[in-house]
Amino acid sequence: MIRLIVHRLLVSIPLLLAVTLLTYVLDSFAPGDVAATLPQGQTSLKAYMALRHKLGLDQPVMQQYGHWLMRALHGDLGTSYFSGERVVNLLNQRIGVTLSVVAGVLIVCVSAGLLLGALSALRGGLVGRIIDVLSIAGLAFPSFWVALILIEIFAVKLEWLPAIGYTSFFASPRLWLMSLVLPVFAVALHSITSIAKQTRDSMGEIMGRDFIRALRASGLSETSVIWKHGLRNAALPVVTVIGLVMISALGSTVFVERIFVLPGLGSLAVEAATNSDIALLQGATLYFTLIVIAINLAVDVSYGWLNPKVRT
Amino acid sequence: MNDVAPLLMVKDLGVTYHLKGGRRFEALKGVNLSVAPGETVGLVGESGSGKTTIGRVILGQTMAQTGSIIFNGDDITHASRARRRALGRDIQVVFQDPYGSLNPVRSIGQTLAEPLIGEAGLTRTAIATRVADILQKVGMPADTASRYPAQFSGGQRQRIAIARAVIARPKLIICDEPVSALDLSVQAQVLNLLNQLQREMGLSLLFISHDLTVVRHVSRRTIVLYRGEIVEEGATESLHENPQHPYTKALLAAAPIPDPARQRARREQRHAPDLTPAQDR
Secondary structure, three states, X not given: OXXXXXXXXXXXXXXXXXXXXXXXXHHHHXXXXXXXXXXXXXXXXXXXXXXXXXXXXXXXHHHHHHHHHHHHHOOOOOEOOOOOOEHHHHHHHHHHHHHHHHHHHHHHHHHHHHHHHHXXXXXXXXXXXXXXXXXXXXXXXXXXXXXXXXXXXXXXXXXXXXXXXXOOOOOOHHHHHHHHHHHHHHHHHHHHHHHXXXXXXXXXXXXXXXXXXXXXXXXXXXXXXXXXXXXXXXXXXXXXXXXXXXXXXXXXXXXXXXXXXXXXXXXXXXXHHHXXXXXXXXXXXXXXXXXXXXXXXXXXXXXXXXXXXXXX | OOOOOOOEEEEEEEEEEEOHHHOEEEEEEEEEEEEOOOOEEEEEOOOOOOHHHHHHHHHOOOOOOEEEEEEOOEEOOOOOHHHHHHHOOOEEEEOOOOOOOOOOOOOHHHHHHHHHOOOOOOOHHHHHHHXXXXXXXXXXXXXXXXXXXXXXXXXXXXXXXXXXXXXXOOOEEEEEXXXXXXXXXXXXXXXXXXXXXXXXXXXXXXXXXXXXXXXXXXXXXXXXXXXXXXXXXXXXXXXXXXXXXXXXXXXHHXXXXXXXXXXXXXXXXXXXXXXXXXXXX
């Protein structure tokens, strides 16, 4: 198990390098540079050139990336060109929001998805058909559209929940929870059905196996047959889907944070990209990549825990 | 038939499956059979003849529309869940597919302990001892308990499935094509194991198979099932030497003989009568 984790972590090093390098190169292709937008660079051409030199923008892209990488390895992600604040501080202020949304999505998706999936595998019929319809609808309606509809219903019409904004958990846990409900559901509705579908299919397959019949024949209670033996086996492919769903949910947070005006990593990354604040963008990219690596690692670890075949 | 009171009696059993579109399929029609304590009864028939359905009804996994199942003097046709749970200790099952019949994510030890859980006064060590004993009995190495199904071959898995069936010391085991998925040499080993356990533990076996030669190896009495009805029943030897019903003759003729010359002669006379009832043709 430890070997598996170490192996996965080593494999993610090239991934980190590739993602950050790609962001750097792509950003350098974008028109305009930060020296031209900052006030100090706008006084004269001389001041502009001086600022470019000061920021290191006159160096070749690979060299710039090399410098960034060396500093990043020492835990220094530089300072934001715009706010002048340290990137690490900016990111750390924001990551809590994004992680709250992602954790909420995980809890909602997994509990609702497993429950609905298992239910439709065992009862079949109506629940199954509803899931089919919803999953097609889920694919057809993107999360930002669902977000707007949810705001319309629950914030504007019913006035149950705040339409926008975020309250820190430490300020008020109740308001924190309320500010998360709509963003979480906007992202989760999309994903619940894919987990439910996978659960239903693998559950249906497992419950037809002979070992389930043997357990029933030896008089094991049906609850135990379903939850202890059935779901445990059915969970293997579901875990993979959960990992994929979580990664795509992380992508959706970028839109959803914009819509609900949540001060998270996603909205920060969008700001950084529009300002070509490369240091900040690199930092946000790095954080996102680390979250993805963490999700994949969690999937691998739970796979090993669920399936004795990979444990060795 | 024996003089002793039978362990299992199936009386006038009828099962009808309701298919899609309102069609009905009569899987079993008025089936009567009995198994005496310590006896092995062979149940043969082609696929679709209803032999597996009989096993399912006895296990309570398919409901009987007519007739009754008497086990050890009790009518268990419509046994309650609680009664079924208790019956699980007396009636066990071995399936055809050794790859599907063991839970892949549980160790062999956990799987074997399952039928013992709930048995009063059994400590963990006692369970471990029972598991070790039974593994030795079915000829599996001692470290089997800590390993997983994926690490074993089909024949080994079938031994484990048999171990699971006998560990709670049942009275009756339903063997549903237990060797059909195995190689010929492994088949013989598994059949010998079943015979040996049956003698040592005084088990009754209901041995379901499509293969008359396999049934001949384990049972003295054989029942031939065709289209949900019993067409012939009797001592296995006389059934082989002197089959009465044309379907039994056809079944016997279908089994290959390991002698090319005799097999060729057999092939010529195999054109068995068409048994399909006129209205189904």
